[in-house]
Amino acid sequence: MPAELQVFLQQVVDGIANGSLYAAMAVAIVLVHRTTGVVNFALGEMALLCIFLAWQLAAWGAPLPLAIIAALAFAFVLGAGIERVLMRPLRNKPPLASAVVALGVFLVLNQICALIWPGAQREFPALVPALNFELAGVRVGSETLLLIAVLAGQAAALWWFFRHTRLGLRMRAASDNPESAVYIGIEPNRLFTLGWGLSAIFAAMAGILLAPSILLTTGMMFPILIYGLCAATLGGLNNPFGAIAGGILVGVTENLASTYLPFIGSDLRIAAPLILVFIALLFRPHGLFGTVQAERV
Amino acid sequence: MTLNNKTIAMLLAAAFLLALAAPWLIPQYRIDRLTLALIYGAATIGLVIITGRAGQLSIGHSAFFGLGAYTTGILLARDIMPLPLALLAAALAGGVLGLVFGKPALKLRGFQLAIVTAALAIVFPLLLPRFSNLTGGHAGLAIPPQFAPESWGLSSVSWMYMVTVVVVGMLVFVAWAVTRNRLGRALDAIRLSELTARSMGIDVAGYKLAAFTVSAICAGSAGGLYAAAIGFIAPEAFGLLINLTFLAALMVGGSRVIAGALIGGLFVQLVPEVAAGLSQAWTQLLFGAILIVVVFFLPGGLVSLISIMQRKVSRSTEAAAATSADTTDSD
Numbered sequence: 001m002p003a004e005l006q007v008f009l010q011q012v013v014d015g016i017a018n019g020s021l022y023a024a025m026a027v028a029i030v031l032v033h034r035t036t037g038v039v040n041f042a043l044g045e046m047a048l049l050c051i052f053l054a055w056q057l058a059a060w061g062a063p064l065p066l067a068i069i070a071a072l073a074f075a076f077v078l079g080a081g082i083e084r085v086l087m088r089p090l091r092n093k094p095p096l097a098s099a100v101v102a103l104g105v106f107l108v109l110n111q112i113c114a115l116i117w118p119g120a121q122r123e124f125p126a127l128v129p130a131l132n133f134e135l136a137g138v139r140v141g142s143e144t145l146l147l148i149a150v151l152a153g154q155a156a157a158l159w160w161f162f163r164h165t166r167l168g169l170r171m172r173a174a175s176d177n178p179e180s181a182v183y184i185g186i187e188p189n190r191l192f193t194l195g196w197g198l199s200a201i202f203a204a205m206a207g208i209l210l211a212p213s214i215l216l217t218t219g220m221m222f223p224i225l226i227y228g229l230c231a232a233t234l235g236g237l238n239n240p241f242g243a244i245a246g247g248i249l250v251g252v253t254e255n256l257a258s259t260y261l262p263f264i265g266s267d268l269r270i271a272a273p274l275i276l277v278f279i280a281l282l283f284r285p286h287g288l289f290g291t292v293q294a295e296r297v
Numbered sequence: 298m299t300l301n302n303k304t305i306a307m308l309l310a311a312a313f314l315l316a317l318a319a320p321w322l323i324p325q326y327r328i329d330r331l332t333l334a335l336i337y338g339a340a341t342i343g344l345v346i347i348t349g350r351a352g353q354l355s356i357g358h359s360a361f362f363g364l365g366a367y368t369t370g371i372l373l374a375r376d377i378m379p380l381p382l383a384l385l386a387a388a389l390a391g392g393v394l395g396l397v398f399g400k401p402a403l404k405l406r407g408f409q410l411a412i413v414t415a416a417l418a419i420v421f422p423l424l425l426p427r428f429s430n431l432t433g434g435h436a437g438l439a440i441p442p443q444f445a446p447e448s449w450g451l452s453s454v455s456w457m458y459m460v461t462v463v464v465v466g467m468l469v470f471v472a473w474a475v476t477r478n479r480l481g482r483a484l485d486a487i488r489l490s491e492l493t494a495r496s497m498g499i500d501v502a503g504y505k506l507a508a509f510t511v512s513a514i515c516a517g518s519a520g521g522l523y524a525a526a527i528g529f530i531a532p533e534a535f536g537l538l539i540n541l542t543f544l545a546a547l548m549v550g551g552s553r554v555i556a557g558a559l560i561g562g563l564f565v566q567l568v569p570e571v572a573a574g575l576s577q578a579w580t581q582l583l584f585g586a587i588l589i590v591v592v593f594f595l596p597g598g599l600v601s602l603i604s605i606m607q608r609k610v611s612r613s614t615e616a617a618a619a620t621s622a623d624t625t626d627s628d
Contacts, residue, residue: 107584
């Protein structure tokens with residue numbers, strides 16, 4: 001195989017691996033947006049708190065799987081709690097109100113982590129033993145395989161949940177039309193709380209998958225949030241599968257742009273997906289896979 | 298007591314004169330803090346127009362602020378223009394970027410607009426080091442202190458303060474003049490429902506773009522003042538975080554009132570000042586908590602306290618009048 005093609009394929013594979021993190025974050029954003037119409041800017045920092053919690057439990061001697069499960073359970077409670085306490089009273093207020101509150105939660109959670117776990121010397125234990133496979137000259141690490149496997153699992157679980165479970169169908173009904181859903185015995189409020197909880201779990205999973213590859217810092221989730229927002233916007237803010245596709249697209253674009261466009265380089269890496277989103281939205285204001293929703297006065 | 302326009306105009310003129318006299322009333326070391334508060338206030342005026350009135354959330358005003366700062370900074374550092382012209386250039390630069398960016402971006406609404414404006418805010422500081430022969434790159438750009446004509450006998454700090462008061466006064470006037478009539482009503486209609494506004498024949502795209510441009514001009518001018526007053530600018534000062542400061546100022550002051558922006562600016566400058574014993578982390582934590590608390594308990598911001606008190610006062614005077622009427626009746 002020509003060397004250029006190898007480099008290209010390597011970048012694509014690495015891009016898909018990064019993209020699966022963004023996809024998980026994007027799914028988290030979409031789950032909240034489609035149920036309650038809020039874009040939760042605080043998701044990254046909610047995940048951050050869960051990462052530090054899992055790290056702390058592991059540092060205290062808990063087995064890693066147990067620490068992670070505990071952190072994911074905490075994520076659910078955190079997400080559900082924020083919906084119940086902060087977001088539900090703002091349901092019928094202008095969208096600006098919930099956006100500002102989400103930004104407030106962002107600052108509060110971020111600084112709580114900074115106060116409890118200052119500095120940047122913590123290392124998260126590896127989730128899988130480091131192994132390298134080589135396929136047609138393209139290196140694929142065990143971490144990459146794990147990321148892709150988790151992403152596939154998430155996509156399958158979402159599909160099954162929204163298509164084939166009573167709860168998933170009820171959730172779709174409640175978010176599509178809360179007023180009518182009430183008449184067939186659905187309580188939208190409980191399902192919204194559930195949606196926020198699930199969303200927080202997805203965000204926390206993205207964080208925990210990222211954690212072993214870097215030192216833990218309070219800024220670590222911010223790029224993931226931005227890429228996740230790009231992915232969700234690109235895929236359409238109301239379509240979880242669009243969000244997954246968007247995540248992979250963002251991951252691949254980011255890698256290819258910094259490799260092949262000399263002006264982008266490594267310092268402007270983050271700019272590539274942002275510019276991609278901007279251009280895509282100009283032509284398709286509802287995202288690539290989003291549906292246009294009728295607007296009522 | 299209701300205030301008519303004449304009294305309001307007189308009160309404003311008095312406040313303006315009082316603000317100008319501040320260097321003789323307040324100790325020198327506090328003046329530059331006041332200057333900064335006014336600068337934050339000026340940037341927040343921009344948000345009052347586009348976010349408070351028109352309902353379009355922007356997390357990207359740091360780019361207009363930063364472009365204004367670098368425009369004034371470069372012009373002053375290279376001694377190309379005197380301060381007033383350099384500030385005018387900052388306003389123009391902010392306005393032009395607002396127009397060019399807003400034209401396509403404002404097709405988007407709500408959170409999608411928030412996301413593309415955030416994109417602008419993230420990309421802007423990354424681009425600065427690419428033009429390091431102009432901007433000084435990561436090392437930043439030093440700007441010589443500005444002085445009043447020698448015979449005035451003013452310190453550099455007092456002079457920058459007075460320039461700021463005049464510029465902010467002009468911005469307040471412009472913002473008030475453009476939002477008091479047709480444009481202001483159109484923006485209110487757009488905020489409440491873009492669809493309804495359009496069906497009433499309001500040129501939604503045009504008014505939104507006009508509002509965005511005016512608000513970018515405010516942010517650009519504020520940035521110009523910032524560069525001249527601080528005397529040093531670097532890319533980190535214009536990151537995404539400063540937008541949260543502007544947003545906090547907007548929400549705390551009162552999102553739809555120009556005076557609220559100035560109160561908010563004072564607030565975001567004073568809180569870290571008062572909390573000086575606290576670390577950076579606690580200050581940010583406090584900011585976040587304030588954002589949440591204000592949305593829940595004081596959605597109209599601090600300015601709404603005035604009307605709430607006014608209502609209370611008028612109710613108690615009415616009650617007093619009613620009681621006195623009762624007594625006269627019984628006589």
